Amino acid sequence: MEALASLENSAVAQFILGYTWAFYGLLAVHAFGMAGVVGGSIMLSLRVLGFAVGVPVAGFEFLKRVAAWSFVANAGSGILLYFTNAKALTVLWTFQIKMASILLGGILLWVLWRQISPYKADADHRYDGKAKAVAAATIFFWIAAIVSGRYIAYTLPVGF
Amino acid sequence: MSETEFLAWVGQTPLSVFMVQTPIAFSVCETLHFIGLCLLIGALLIVDLRMLGLMRVITLRMALKFIPIAIIGFVINAVTGVMFFTSNPPGYWTNWMFWVKMALILAAGLNAVWFAVFEERKVLAVPQGSDVDRATKISAGLSLGLWLLVLLAGRLLPLTQTLGNG
Numbered sequence: 001m002e003a004l005a006s007l008e009n010s011a012v013a014q015f016i017l018g019y020t021w022a023f024y025g026l027l028a029v030h031a032f033g034m035a036g037v038v039g040g041s042i043m044l045s046l047r048v049l050g051f052a053v054g055v056p057v058a059g060f061e062f063l064k065r066v067a068a069w070s071f072v073a074n075a076g077s078g079i080l081l082y083f084t085n086a087k088a089l090t091v092l093w094t095f096q097i098k099m100a101s102i103l104l105g106g107i108l109l110w111v112l113w114r115q116i117s118p119y120k121a122d123a124d125h126r127y128d129g130k131a132k133a134v135a136a137a138t139i140f141f142w143i144a145a146i147v148s149g150r151y152i153a154y155t156l157p158v159g160f
Numbered sequence: 161m162s163e164t165e166f167l168a169w170v171g172q173t174p175l176s177v178f179m180v181q182t183p184i185a186f187s188v189c190e191t192l193h194f195i196g197l198c199l200l201i202g203a204l205l206i207v208d209l210r211m212l213g214l215m216r217v218i219t220l221r222m223a224l225k226f227i228p229i230a231i232i233g234f235v236i237n238a239v240t241g242v243m244f245f246t247s248n249p250p251g252y253w254t255n256w257m258f259w260v261k262m263a264l265i266l267a268a269g270l271n272a273v274w275f276a277v278f279e280e281r282k283v284l285a286v287p288q289g290s291d292v293d294r295a296t297k298i299s300a301g302l303s304l305g306l307w308l309l310v311l312l313a314g315r316l317l318p319l320t321q322t323l324g325n326g
Contacts, residue, residue: 020319021319024315024316024318024319027315028311028312028315028316031194031197031311031314031315032308032311032312034194034197034198035197035198035201035202035311036201036205038198038202039197039198039199039200039201039202039203039205040202040205041202042198042199042202043202043203043205043206043226043229046229051225051229052222052225052226054219054222054225055218055222055223055225056217056218058217059206059215059217059218060215061215061217062209062214062215063205063206063209063215066205066209121217123222142198143195146191146194146195146198147191150187150190150191150194151187151191154187
């Protein structure tokens with residue numbers, strides 16, 4: 001808990017808390033990141049699930065890079081926001097579910113990409129049930145990350 | 161009907177009463193708003209970036225297949241957005257960032273209509289391997305830029321509410 005308290009008392013955390021624009025600016029960066037990561041992941045997953053057959057997965061290579069940079073923006077802004085309320089967030093169940101969902105969503109996305117890569121040049125490829133199950137689970141966990149993330153604000157103890 | 165009467169009327173609609181009296185309604189709408197945003201931006205990343213000359217492995221015609229997903233995302237956000245407004249009409253009405261967001265949505269919407277009416281037909285006629293013309297590229301660039309600004313304005317709404325409207 002001392003380490004968490006030192007994060008909250010750090011100069012960075014105090015700066016963010018002291019400047020309302022900084023706090024909301026980080027929230028905005030976090031939203032941009034979310035749109036890139038989750039939006040990109042959902043589009044790829046939908047293609048695997050059978051939407052837009054005719055689009056080769058190779059076409060998503062650039063989107064993958066956009067999603068990766070969005071994740072960097074998301075993680076960076078998320079860490080800074082975490083600094084401002086580390087003690088309360090660490091033990092908050094919605095925050096824990098969000099972190100677990102992001103971890104699972106990321107792992108599943110990696111697994112999905114490995115599964116579909118051999119067919120990525122084939123525009124009309126129809127993926128098997130296993131790939132579709134991973135795609136559906138990927139969407140589920142990224143949506144779970146959004147839902148739990150949204151409810152962090154509603155489940156924080158009063159006064160935080 | 162004056163501005164005050166309009167806001168009072170909105171505040172008395174069944175939807176407004178529902179939003180105010182149902183504790184979970186606002187948070188559910190916020191969550192759906194975020195999901196709609198991801199669908200909208202995710203789909204537009206494919207459509208607009210392809211029009212701008214990236215992701216060339218995807219044919220122009222196939223990229224357009226993602227437009228319905230963007231529309232679904234927009235509809236989710238429009239519906240939940242109206243629900244937000246009914247929960248606190250004067251709060252939104254007097255927040256300048258709300259009007260910035262509305263102006264940006266109007267501009268993005270007009271650009272989308274322009275794309276659907278004038279550009280989409282041209283895109284479908286472009287021979288495989290060729291690029292879209294400059295007007296289509298400008299429309300695609302505007303689309304992505306304007307929707308990202310809508311996102312920014314939306315995220316800053318609570319800030320200007322907090323700081324007041326001076």
